[in-house]
Amino acid sequence: MQTIRGRLTAWYATALFLTVTVFGVVAYVAGRGAAFEELDRRIEATADLASGILVESYRAGNVVVREDPEGKPVLVVDLAATLEAVPDYLVILHRSGRVLFLSPAARALALPQVEELRKLGVREGGSPRGTIHLSPDGPTLHYVVRPVAGADPQLGAALAAGDTGPTQQALQRLSATLILLILAGILAAVLIGEWIARHALEPVDRIITEVREITDGRSLHRRLAEPMVKDEVGRLAATLNGMLARLERSFTALRRFTADASHELKTPLTVLRAGVERMITSPKATPESLPVLEETLAEINRMTELVDALLTLARADEGQADLHRESVDLRAIVEEARETGDLLAEPAGVAIEMATPADPIMLDVDPSRMRQLILNLVENAVKYTPHGGTVRVQLEASDGRVQLSVADTGIGIAPGDLPHVFDRFWRADTARTRTGQRAGTGLGLAICKWIAEAHGGSIDVQSRPGRGTVFTVSLPFRPVP
Numbered sequence: 001m002q003t004i005r006g007r008l009t010a011w012y013a014t015a016l017f018l019t020v021t022v023f024g025v026v027a028y029v030a031g032r033g034a035a036f037e038e039l040d041r042r043i044e045a046t047a048d049l050a051s052g053i054l055v056e057s058y059r060a061g062n063v064v065v066r067e068d069p070e071g072k073p074v075l076v077v078d079l080a081a082t083l084e085a086v087p088d089y090l091v092i093l094h095r096s097g098r099v100l101f102l103s104p105a106a107r108a109l110a111l112p113q114v115e116e117l118r119k120l121g122v123r124e125g126g127s128p129r130g131t132i133h134l135s136p137d138g139p140t141l142h143y144v145v146r147p148v149a150g151a152d153p154q155l156g157a158a159l160a161a162g163d164t165g166p167t168q169q170a171l172q173r174l175s176a177t178l179i180l181l182i183l184a185g186i187l188a189a190v191l192i193g194e195w196i197a198r199h200a201l202e203p204v205d206r207i208i209t210e211v212r213e214i215t216d217g218r219s220l221h222r223r224l225a226e227p228m229v230k231d232e233v234g235r236l237a238a239t240l241n242g243m244l245a246r247l248e249r250s251f252t253a254l255r256r257f258t259a260d261a262s263h264e265l266k267t268p269l270t271v272l273r274a275g276v277e278r279m280i281t282s283p284k285a286t287p288e289s290l291p292v293l294e295e296t297l298a299e300i301n302r303m304t305e306l307v308d309a310l311l312t313l314a315r316a317d318e319g320q321a322d323l324h325r326e327s328v329d330l331r332a333i334v335e336e337a338r339e340t341g342d343l344l345a346e347p348a349g350v351a352i353e354m355a356t357p358a359d360p361i362m363l364d365v366d367p368s369r370m371r372q373l374i375l376n377l378v379e380n381a382v383k384y385t386p387h388g389g390t391v392r393v394q395l396e397a398s399d400g401r402v403q404l405s406v407a408d409t410g411i412g413i414a415p416g417d418l419p420h421v422f423d424r425f426w427r428a429d430t431a432r433t434r435t436g437q438r439a440g441t442g443l444g445l446a447i448c449k450w451i452a453e454a455h456g457g458s459i460d461v462q463s464r465p466g467r468g469t470v471f472t473v474s475l476p477f478r479p480v481p
Contacts, residue, residue: 004197004201004204005194005197005198005201006197008193008196008197008200008201009190009193009194009197010193011193012189012192012193012196012197013186013189013190013193015189016185016186016188016189016193017182017185017186017189020181020182020185020186021182024178024179024181024182027174027178028171028174028175028178031171031174032171035167035170035171036142036164036167039142039162039164039167040129040142040144040162042088042162043088043142043143043144043160043161043162044144044160046086046088046090046160046162047090047144047145047146047158047159047160048146049086050083050086050090050092050146050158050160051146051148051151051158053079053082053083054079054092054148054151054152054155054158055148055149055150055151057079057151058150058151058152059150059151062076062078063076064076064079064151064152064154064155065094065100065152065154065155072098073094073096073098073100073154074100074101075092075100075101079101080101083101083103084103084104086103086105086160087103087105088103088105088160088161088162088163089103089105089106089109089117089141089143089159089160089161089162089163090102090103090105090106090158090159090160090161091103091106091114091117091118091121091158091159091161092148092155092158093118093121093122093155093156093157093158093159094154094155094156095153095154095155095156096156097118097121097122097156099114099118100155102114105163109134109138110138112135113134113135113138116132116134116135117132117134117143117159117161120132120143120145120159121145121156121157121158121159122156122157128144128145128146129142129143129144129145130142130143131143131164132161139163139164139165140163140164140165141161141162141163141164142161142162142164143159143160143161143162144159144160144161145157145158145159146158146159146160203227203233203237204233204236206225207224207233207236207237207240210222210224210225211224211240214244220244220247220248220251221248222244223241223244223245224237224240224241224244225237226238226241261310265303265307266304266307266308266311269300269303269304269307270304272300273297273300273301273304276293276296276297276300277297279293280293280294280297306443309443309444309447310443312447312450313424313443313446313447313450323365323366323369323454323455324366324368325364325365325366326364326365326366326367327362327363327364328362328363328365328367329360329361329362330361330362330363330365330370330395330402330404331356331357331360331361331395333367333370333371333374334354334356334374334393334395334404335354335356336371337371337374337375337378337393338352338354338378338393340375340378341375341378341379341382341391341393344378344379344382345382345391348382348385348387349387349388350382350385350387350388350389350390350391351389351390351391352378352382352390352391352392352393353390353391353392353393354392354393354394355392355393355394355395355396356394356395357395357396357397361395361397361402361477363402363475363477365455365475366451366455369451369454369455370451370455372447372451373447373448373451373452373473374393374404374406376444376445376447376448377406377448377471377473378391378393378406379444380444380445380471381406381407381408381410381469381471382408384408384410384411384469385408385409385410385411385468386410386411389408389409389410390408390409391406391407391408391409392405392406392407392408393405393406394407397477400476400477401474401475401476401477402457402474402475402476402477403472403473403474404472404473404474404475405470405471405472405473406470406471407468407469407470407471408468408469408470409468410468410469411465411466412463412464412465412466412467412468412469413461413463413465413469414465415465418461418463421445421461422445422446422448422449422459422461423446424442424443424446425442425443426442426445448471448473452473452474452475455475456475456476457473457474457475457476458473458474459471459472459473459474460472460474
């Protein structure tokens with residue numbers, strides 16, 4: 001189970017299943033014991049009743065045992081007629097072990113089965129009660145043997161027995177009913193458990209949804225709704241709100257520091273660049289100092305680019321980087337970027353191909369920011385494309401979207417690096433660049449992502465090592481008549 005809701009449902013269903021199962025087992029055992037106790041009480045009552053009738057009749061002076069025409073001892077007719085009403089198995093035995101009387105149920109048995117019952121009544125030292133299965137296909141009986149004392153000396157014992165078949169059938173019906181109840185209980189447990197878990201965790205789901213929407217530092221001002229009841233969920237919401245407040249203060253301080261530091265660094269960097277440029281163009285500059293001055297100027301220019309990028313992202317995080325939108329033909333911006341890209345690609349031996357549609361693509365965009373986005377992608381593609389490679393820029397419009405793709409035939413990006421290409425200050429391994437030239441600032445693709453999203457679009461990357469990389473910018477597009 002991957003969710004708390006699923007685990008709660010499983011635990012609730014398991015607990016209820018075990019409870020219902022234990023209840024069913026206890027109910028079955030108790031019912032079984034009660035059913036057989038009732039059977040035993042009934043046959044004991046039958047044996048006691050038969051013995052009592054025989055004793056009372058003898059004490060009243062009546063004849064109890066007579067001889068039939070064959071000279072065999074039998075129970076007198078009146079007593080036999082009285083005992084005919086016994087529904088269970090009843091056997092009255094002579095002291096010699098002969099059968100004096102059989103109830104209707106006992107007379108329905110086969111002779112070998114009757115003989116088995118007779119032997120139970122005359123067995124010396126035998127158990128006065130027990131269970132017997134009459135062979136070969138007879139019933140299973142619970143029996144009890146009562147000696148007939150205080151009556152005619154010719155009387156031996158009275159054996160009463162009851163068939164366990166009806167009791168077993170009742171127990172089978174009980175077990176079937178309990179199994180159905182257990183299955184219904186399991187189904188009800190799953191449904192009720194899922195309902196309880198869903199309603200109990202609904203506030204947690206709302207918290208998860210709200211926290212998931214806080215995706216970056218610009219949405220840290222949002223807070224979670226705290227329930228009136230300060231239960232576990234309420235304390236969780238309050239704790240998360242406190243954490244968000246601390247994060248917001250930290251991010252605000254960091255953005256303010258970045259913006260202030262970037263702004264303050266622009267002036268001294270400008271002064272430094274002007275001074276170095278003046279020294280390079282000065283007639284007093286010696287040939288030995290020129291390489292050092294050029295290297296210093298390159299580093300100053302790189303630092304200036306880094307400061308500008310930091311200032312741009314800091315203003316974007318603060319929501320102060322406004323876009324100056326105007327309706328322009330995106331093809332013109334792409335063509336301008338191509339001219340600059342040619343200047344970058346020619347020394348590297350990289351060819352740039354351009355494919356744009358014949359019809360104008362009019363969009364409300366910030367031309368300078370859009371030009372910056374395209375140039376960053378083209379420069380990045382040229383940097384990682386080996387000599388003789390190709391960079392292809394393609395612009396097309398379809399299905400209400402404008403797709404701008406920049407594809408190269410370069411070294412590609414490792415799968416483990418793909419999720420980080422738009423992270424700030426992330427740079428590929430310098431050993432993977434085309435010529436070992438200086439690595440960039442690591443902010444160009446982050447700025448591209450911000451420009452695309454600020455225009456309501458998105459940017460995506462696909463790459464395979466050794467097969468090149470494709471950056472795709474998608475923007476919303478509504479054709480202008």
